[in-house]
Amino acid sequence: MTADLKPAAAGETVRVELEDRAYDIVIGPNVLARLGTLVATLAPGARLAIVTDSMVGALHADALREAVAGKAEIASVITVPPGESSKCFAELERVVGELLDARVERGDILVAFGGGVVGDLAGFAAAVLRRGIRYVQVPTSLLAQVDSSVGGKTGIDTAHGKNLVGAFHQPALVVADTGLLDTLSPREFRAGYAEVAKYGLIDDAEFFGWLEENWQDVFAGGPARIHAIATSCRSKARVVAADEREGGQRALLNLGHTFGHAIETAAGFDGTLVHGEAIAIGIVLAHGFSARLGLCDPAVEGRVEAHLSAVGLPTRTSHIKADMPDADGMLELIRQDKKVERGALTFVLTEGIGKALVKKDVDAATVRDFLAERLKT
Numbered sequence: 001m002t003a004d005l006k007p008a009a010a011g012e013t014v015r016v017e018l019e020d021r022a023y024d025i026v027i028g029p030n031v032l033a034r035l036g037t038l039v040a041t042l043a044p045g046a047r048l049a050i051v052t053d054s055m056v057g058a059l060h061a062d063a064l065r066e067a068v069a070g071k072a073e074i075a076s077v078i079t080v081p082p083g084e085s086s087k088c089f090a091e092l093e094r095v096v097g098e099l100l101d102a103r104v105e106r107g108d109i110l111v112a113f114g115g116g117v118v119g120d121l122a123g124f125a126a127a128v129l130r131r132g133i134r135y136v137q138v139p140t141s142l143l144a145q146v147d148s149s150v151g152g153k154t155g156i157d158t159a160h161g162k163n164l165v166g167a168f169h170q171p172a173l174v175v176a177d178t179g180l181l182d183t184l185s186p187r188e189f190r191a192g193y194a195e196v197a198k199y200g201l202i203d204d205a206e207f208f209g210w211l212e213e214n215w216q217d218v219f220a221g222g223p224a225r226i227h228a229i230a231t232s233c234r235s236k237a238r239v240v241a242a243d244e245r246e247g248g249q250r251a252l253l254n255l256g257h258t259f260g261h262a263i264e265t266a267a268g269f270d271g272t273l274v275h276g277e278a279i280a281i282g283i284v285l286a287h288g289f290s291a292r293l294g295l296c297d298p299a300v301e302g303r304v305e306a307h308l309s310a311v312g313l314p315t316r317t318s319h320i321k322a323d324m325p326d327a328d329g330m331l332e333l334i335r336q337d338k339k340v341e342r343g344a345l346t347f348v349l350t351e352g353i354g355k356a357l358v359k360k361d362v363d364a365a366t367v368r369d370f371l372a373e374r375l376k377t
């Protein structure tokens with residue numbers, strides 16, 4: 001462990017600079033204990049409505065109750081089933097109904113206590129309830145701590161694809177207690193790691209190199225893990241502050257997602273393939289496709305795949321399902337991507353490690369031919 005990681009061991013606060021909607025991401029071990037004080041400062045007298053999933057609730061709801069005891073009243077605790085299938089209209093309707101039953105008011109605060117599924121669903125409920133109430137993200141998975149709790153993308157999936165119904169609604173605060181990750185399954189930790197590696201691949205080759213050297217320490221916990229989470233949050237906060245609604249450079253955070261979301265949708269939202277795993281495959285495909293278009297050296301894909309595969313992530317569709325749609329079927333799913341403009345495809349591609357770029361007007365037939373080849377591997 002290098003000496004420069006020591007200050008981060010105690011944690012760090014990252015600011016998302018968004019003028020009157022700026023907020024802090026408080027990162028570190030035991031920061032959950034500060035939640036009551038932080039919320040009472042943010043909104044004195046506000047009641048809290050907690051949204052969680054049954055896995056996180058069973059493990060950590062008591063700690064959350066303790067953290068807010070005497071500081072803020074809990075109006076309601078709403079529990080959804082764990083997993084991607086909860087990001088749907090039916091669960092949204094149920095959550096909103098329970099919030100209204102509890103007479104949660106505009107001045108109250110919703111607390112999204114869970115992984116990215118709870119964060120996206122609860123954030124969307126907060127965006128639409130009484131035309132918008134404030135919410136606090138308390139992310140409990142690695143993926144949620146490094147990505148989904150920051151930036152205000154909220155929403156649900158439909159049969160047409162991922163995140164197709166939603167809203168931009170920034171949280172008022174993010175409290176990422178890194179100690180909560182100790183109960184996360186190795187599979188879910190690995191899935192979140194795909195989004196950590198993504199930040200290095202977008203624009204920070206040094207961070208990617210550091211991950212290649214130190215990923216085992218990140219998995220083990222301690223200062224390296226906190227360093228990886230804080231570095232990821234700083235990176236995302238910078239991009240979101242510069243382009244909140246994805247008019248331009250925020251699309252870089254979608255590296256691996258055009259292929260990845262299509263693969264995740266094709267696999268069904270049943271847990272066969274979780275988001276981070278689909279993104280790992282999508283990241284490898286994005287690098288391979290960049291090489292195919294002559295944007296980068298083919299060796300780059302090999303380096304990326306070697307790292308993701310070393311940590312235990314899937315990197316090929318054949319690892320997952322025998323009955324994936326064919327290349328035409330995948331292309332149809334890709335056409336639902338939110339970056340499509342006037343029917344033309346946009347991909348986040350790369351010129352090398354840490355050199356991602358947004359490429360518009362990508363030829364659909366070239367994508368189909370590339371996929372036809374790759375879906376066999």
Ligand SMILES: NC(=O)c1ccc[n+]([C@@H]2O[C@H](COP(=O)([O-])OP(=O)(O)OC[C@H]3O[C@@H](n4cnc5c(N)ncnc54)[C@H](O)[C@@H]3O)[C@@H](O)[C@H]2O)c1
Nearest residue numbers: 055082083115116117140141143147148153180183184275
């Ligand atoms: N809004 C965004 O910017 C953004 C960014 C990335 C991903 N996402 C979305 O996030 C979702 C994926 O998030 P995820 O990977 O956190 O999945 P998730 O919310 O399904 O959590 C993964 C699993 O881990 C469990 N879990 C969470 N925290 C735990 C803990 N501390 N201990 C034990 N178990 C725990 C959950 O119950 C669940 O079973 C996807 O829907 C994806 O689209 C959104």
Ligand SMILES: O=C(O)C(=O)C[C@@H](O)[C@H](O)[C@H](O)COP(=O)(O)O
Nearest residue numbers: 147151153162163250253254257338
């Ligand atoms: O915050 C962003 O912007 C991202 O693209 C982060 C992604 O990791 C995340 O999966 C996001 O939900 C994808 O957004 P979408 O707009 O492509 O649905």
Ligand SMILES: [Zn+2]
Nearest residue numbers: 195257275279
């Ligand atoms: Zn993602």
